[in-house]
Amino acid sequence: MVESVLKGIRVLDFSRIFAGPAATQVLGDLGAEIIKIEEPGRGDDARTFGVTETAMEEFGASPSFLALNRNKRSMVLDLKIPSARAVAADMAARCDVLVHNFRPGGMAKFGLDYETLAVANPRLVYCEFSAYGTEGPLSHLGANDVALQAHSGLMSITGESDRPAVRSGTAVIDLHASLGLVSAVLAALFHRERTGKGQRVETSLLLSGAHLMNYFYTEYWLDGTVRQRMGTANHLSVPxxxxxxxxxxxxxxxxxxxxxxxxxxxxxxxxxxxxxxxxxxxxxxxxxxxxxxxxxxxxxxxxxxxxxxxxxxxxxxxxxxDVGEAADDAQLAAIGGVVEQRMGERTLKSVQMPFAMSATPAVADLPPPRHGEHTDEILSEFGYDAAAIEALRAEEALGRA
Amino acid sequence: MVESVLKGIRVLDFSRIFAGPAATQVLGDLGAEIIKIEEPGRGDDARTFGVTETAMEEFGASPSFLALNRNKRSMVLDLKIPSARAVAADMAARCDVLVHNFRPGGMAKFGLDYETLAVANPRLVYCEFSAYGTEGPLSHLGANDVALQAHSGLMSITGESDRPAVRSGTAVIDLHASLGLVSAVLAALFHRERTGKGQRVETSLLLSGAHLMNYFYTEYWLDGTVRQRMGTANHLSVPxxxxxxxxxxxxxxxxxxxxxxxxxxxxxxxxxxxxxxxxxxxxxxxxxxxxxxxxxxxxxxxxxxxxxxxxxxxxxxxxxxDVGEAADDAQLAAIGGVVEQRMGERTLKSVQMPFAMSATPAVADLPPPRHGEHTDEILSEFGYDAAAIEALRAEEALGRA
The missing domain is CATH 3.30.1540.10 (formyl-coa transferase, domain 3)
Structure with a gap:
């Protein structure tokens, strides 16, 4: 039997919305075990983002959540409760990778910053994702994909020349950042395999946007050229x-x-x-x-x-x-670009990880989880017995009953 | 001294233009040795793409080439000449990674396909990049970034609602694909570290575009929704x-x-x-x-x-x-997002790899190479003596004098 690339790698995933979940989905496709930690209540905000009736009734979550959360199990922890924070730290001590996108300083308040966790687990790969990075004059600001489309200059070069700037229709900065995260984690795991040592890695919407704009920035730095939008055309050639x-x-x-x-x-x-x-x-x-x-x-x-x-x-x-023609185009299915998973009575279709490996194909073991679906199962695997789980529940560390 | 993540990893890079070079630049930033193989004559077409007078006079290449080719050495090989193909195969036998973006079947014509090279070097990570993938009804077609912006549906959702669709101003599909390549190579290297075995990995503009559009496709597959363009707005929330x-x-x-x-x-x-x-x-x-x-x-x-x-x-x-305001924004420099390298009398600025690693920082040892700058040096390192190099040159395997 073929072993997955990341077989045996355990990822503790505190990330929410887009870039982080898109990244950990790829790690899961590569065979890692993804433990998605969600807040009590609504959980990952993406569960309700632009939710449609069909999606909510039949799958219990929004299309964007369903697109980015296969191959994960969900566990609820309320990090405002001390015993929940102790569980998180205990699990981090026995995981290989931790991913989060709290604002800079957010994890330190919970005692879950890299410096603290690395004492117990020096092999940990600790992966942070933020809007503008963890230092510098803008590091305290929140932002999202479209804000960084604006900040990065991408918006200024998107649109018709005599009309206002527009956004790129999909979350290009978020999704590009997700592969920055994947690359960072894989590089750190490779390094750990050779040296035994973990480390902290990070990326940001800012770095993602700058990477997408790199040749425009270099041109500007060379001679001051500030490119403008040109509809569907560009300055390189005609037609x-x-x-x-x-x-x-x-x-x-x-x-x-x-x-x-x-x-x-x-x-x-x-x-x-x-x-x-x-x-x-x-x-x-x-x-x-x-x-x-x-x-x-x-x-x-x-x-x-x-x-x-x-x-x-x-x-x-x-x-x-259009979106439908693109999704249904036969070529995408022909190269294995479409993942189909059973969810109850329905089949969920989502897009495959964006590369293929001949010896270690992607796996699709688990459909996107319901909120907190695997809380007890995971705690039990980490050695918490029924009484311990009951005690956590009584303290509302696992959310309210 | 801190060792780079990919210290000692040798990459034989036949890729041209955008996605491949952007990928191998990241591998170089991580410390891999990148040997860029170029055709005689013009070399990588990106060297002249949208070239400006300043860039050509002062740096000898276009802004897009300069943005994507640091940390590489350049060597000329004319793969139409049998002895050049023999050199390429010999080098591939002693490299860790090979990257190319010839059309499907192109490398086989040169005897440089995975099946052939893996006989001599089963540890080789062989990385292919194409437009639509290497099988299926469209695999014979060429394409570029903007063609896949159209094919993927991204263009249809970019622009104003009552105006024609426009392109995303930068090469989002190409650059996103570059991180797909980086992820694929790092995953394969990690697997090789654990098993001793190389493999063939691949990605395509098609997979990159589909990954950027994944939540739109999932929504369409769920209930047939075909989203339309909305200027800078989106359907998720107001404002x-x-x-x-x-x-x-x-x-x-x-x-x-x-x-x-x-x-x-x-x-x-x-x-x-x-x-x-x-x-x-x-x-x-x-x-x-x-x-x-x-x-x-x-x-x-x-x-x-x-x-x-x-x-x-x-x-x-x-x-x-605008592009200039974005490039010069202090936050990007504050998080280490700008790389400065000396090239003769001038300083070249380019954008850093899109993630940071605390224990193994990115390196910036080499500025973008001149066409064929390191041909003799590299051949010599691979054990070719002056007479052998002279013989190759006489056969025009290294281009014309």
Whole structure:
């Protein structure tokens, strides 16, 4: 039998909402055991974020919670109660990884900061996630994905040139940060495997946003260039944007001269293969003229015809899909990108971790947990007997009855 | 002295343009030795992508190349020449990781596919990156970041509701994929440390895009909801979008009822603290009215005033920065997010890897290399003597003189 990469690695996960849960889901896909610690009451706020009736009735949680919490068990601890904090510290002493996204200083108030926990467990990989980092003038501020889309400059370069800036439609900063967390944890586990030593690792929405913007920042630092938004186009080459079709729109990208010639000949050489468009430099110089000429051609064809004709001659082309078309596209399922799990009577579909490993495939053992579903089971595995669990419950350390 | 996490790990990097180079830069930041193999002639196409005069004159490469290629050495090999392919295979036998983004089947033509190389080096971690994956109906197609923004549905939810879809301004799919690659390589190295065995790992623009869209896909799969673009706003809560200030605009997010009350009281309670806006449900029901009322207030204030007032009461707020304001913001430098390296007379600034490790800090030993700068040095380290190098050069395996 194939062993998972992270078989035997235990993760104590205090993280909530998006970036942290997305990260620990990947660790779970890799075979780690994820113990999701939730507050009493509502638990992870993502459970009700944008919740729909169908999702609540049939799965008991919002789509975003269901998308990011497979392969985890849920346990309730009320960290305001001293005995709950003692349980958390005791569990951290026997886990390999701890993840949290409390504001800087929040875990120290509970006695669950790295310095304290590392005394009992020097092998612990302690992973912190915050908005702006744990030091510096803005470290005390909270923020979320869209705030960092604004702060990072991403919003300023997203939108039409003569219209206000818009957000990137999905939580790109949060989800990119989740893979920063995964990378940090895996790097620290590799280091621990070679040295025996744990450490503290961290990332932030700020670092995630800066990494997504890195080539714009470097360009600005070089010569002061401040790029602006250009709709679907960019400054690198022409054509490189969306064009209207009869029944939707398609992206056409042909930066190299030979690719542009193939594009012109596959669609309408008499209209497009002009000397004015010959080189990349020519095409940038005659941007408006080329876009108008190509638009005249594309608007007479269907999306399918454009994709077929241009795909066949290796011009980069794609239909502008809506969310449903994208989710149901056969290619995603064909490469194993869709995870299906039974939840009661229904099948839950979610997106696979964003990479594949030939010798150690991803696992999908557990569907997203109900709030506190595994509290007793987990306590029992950590050696708490029925009387001890009862005592914790009496103190409301596990939430109110 | 602190040892880097990936000290002693040798990476043979055939990747070009964005996702692969961004990934191997992170591995280099973690202390791996990155050997960047480039074609003769222009080398990595990113060297000239959107190149500016300043960048070319002073650093010899484009901002995007400079942003993504520190901590690497460059070596030229012309894989069309048999002796160059033999050198590549020989080096792969003595490296720990190989990364490439040739189209599916491309490396097999050179005899550099995983199955071939693993015979001599079963410990090799072989990492492939493609547009749509290596199997399935679309696997033969090329694509780039913006094509997958379209294909994934991200573009359809980015933009104003009554205007055409736009792209996310930066290469989010490429850069997110880069951390998928980093995670895959680190997971495989961890597995190898425990088992002695290498493996093939892969990711794609398709998996990266699907991961960024995961909660939209899950929602669609649950009940058929197809979300649409909403400018800077989203469907989850109100207010949660950009508002105009006297001198720019700011993002204000106050999803929770108490946070909204703090927001109203910090700005203009007489205008904003209305019964119609009391609960999250009320605010969604009176979306247009609330946005109009809040806009009336914000447009009379400066960005700084809005950020100061709302930040002080822990409402999520951020100025919509342009690229320059974002790059120069003091917080990024304060958390170590900016790397400075000497290149001749100039200092190159680039963005740090997107996470930090307390015991094993990132290294920044080498600035981005000139094309083929280290060809002889690397060959010599791999045991090729001057006569062997001369013979390779005579065959044009190292490019033309």
């Amino acid at each position: 490189n944007q969306a064009f209207p079709a009869r029944d939707g729109s398609v992206i056409i990208i042909a930066p190299a001269d030979d690719m542009w010639r193939r594009c012109a000949h596959a669609l309408a050489p008499e209209k497009l293969d002009r000397p004015a468009f010959k080189t990349a430099f020519d095409r940038r110089q005659h941007r408006d003229e080329l876009i108008a000429a190509l638009t005249d051609v594309t608007r007479t064809m269907s999306c399918k015809e454009l994709v077929d004709r241009l795909g066949a001659v290796k011009v980069n082309v794609s239909k502008v899909n | 949660n979008q950009a508002f105009p200030a006297r001198d720019g605009s700011v993002i204000i997010i106050a999803p929770a009822d108490d946070m909204w009350r703090r927001c109203a009281h910090a700005l203009a309670p007489e205008k904003l603290d209305r019964p119609a806006f009391k609960t999250a449900f009320d605010r969604r029901q009176h979306r247009d009215e609330l946005i109009a009322a809040l806009t009336d207030v914000t447009r009379t204030m400066s960005c700084k005033e809005l950020v100061d007032r709302l930040g002080a009461v822990k409402v999520n707020v951020s100025k919509v920065n």
